Amino acid sequence: MSTTCVSRAAELTVLRVRVPGTTANVGSGFDCVGIALDIEDELELELKDGPGATTVVVDGEGAHQVPLDETHLVLRSLDVGLAEWGGRRHAMELRCTNRIPHSRGLGSSASAIVAGLAFAWGIAHPGLELDRAELTRVSSRIEGHPDNAGAAVWGGAILGWFDGDDVELVRLRVPATIGTRVWIPAFEVGTAGARSVLPDEVPRRDAVAQAIASAALPLALERRPDLLLAATRDRLHQAYRAELMRPSYDLVLALRELGVPATISGAGPTVFAVGTQEQLAPGDALVAEGFARHAPAIGGGVQLQRLG
Structure with a gap:
């Protein structure tokens, strides 16, 4: 060179x-x-x-x-x-x-x-x-x-x-005790398509629930990991996009049922989870066919x- x-x-x-x-x-x-x-x-x-x-x-x-x-x-x-x-x-x-x-x-x-x-x-x-x-x-x-x-x-x-x-x-x-997991599927979803299915209006109860969860999210990430499952709960975008990425959405539901603070990463279809090692451990034991699991820092x- x-x-x-x-x-x-x-x-x-x-x-x-x-x-x-x-x-x-x-x-x-x-x-x-x-x-x-x-x-x-x-x-x-x-x-x-x-x-x-x-x-x-x-x-x-x-x-x-x-x-x-x-x-x-x-x-x-x-x-x-x-x-x-x-x-x-x-x-x-x-x-x-x-x-x-x-x-x-x-x-x-x-x-x-x-x-x-x-x-x-x-x-x-x-x-x-x-x-x-x-x-x-x-x-x-x-x-x-x-x-x-x-x-x-x-x-x-x-x-x-x-x-x-x-x-x-x-x-x-975010303290060093907090880790992440990603489950990356082979299929793709374009951001524009994922945004196009979102509604212009949502029910008031969903807006209130989202406001509560999003207000708690910075606190949960910084000092209260026990709040992460509740603070990552979404009412605005993930369910509306479910049919574009059904395997990913079903994996999110399965992980959350186990207590893992799991979400759709961005516009999807990767699944993301954040929490302590204890919170993430049930997800490590879950078999997720069609997904490659990684644990990036x-x-x-x-x-x-x-x-x-």
Whole structure:
């Protein structure tokens, strides 16, 4: 790999980004609670001196699904970042090693957006640390809401929402005694389709129950794991999406019947659970045909490294 400088300002030829997958909603925290998972994509962007073509190489998840040209989501997001923060558009080669499953509710799109913006920051501000507040603001605007995007930027667990054009974000202090499980199926569900089945109105009793559960969720994640089963109970989205992912929804019900705080991860169809080892143990003993079970740690936020 060449280490010749692209320009005096940049003083680099390669940027490397590691970005976590995420789970959103966590049951009751619809569109506002996200958790980073230690399932990471690793990407390298080699900058070339002067104008020219961009090439894209993808290995791993989605390798035969994503575009290999300028329409790749990482590159589209990079261009948004350069428009926000300045910086010269180089000819470049993007190399992606993808480990986050696509169309499974594990935040692959948000992670691609955050990765592209991290590259843009590295080009526009060589030598400066990532401004995570800026990355959160721009990635949330592109992604549509800050749950997945905020978790991918900061890591850990976050509570985030829009206040007008501003993003408000609270980082939750989840103790080391809390773990996670994911059950990943072979089938996919697109986010757009999963959103299209949600009703515009819900019964008042469901809205009240959701408000109670979502109010308890940050407390349960930080200090009261005994509340997690109740705090992850959902009335707004999971049941409405059940027919799009019946095996996943049935698995959630089976896990919750055993006392496991289980939910649909994001728009699905991955099943996610969070809790103490004692709370998660019954799920480890459950046979879930058609699902691959993993136990990722709660992940860190996006990392940018300059090589050369």
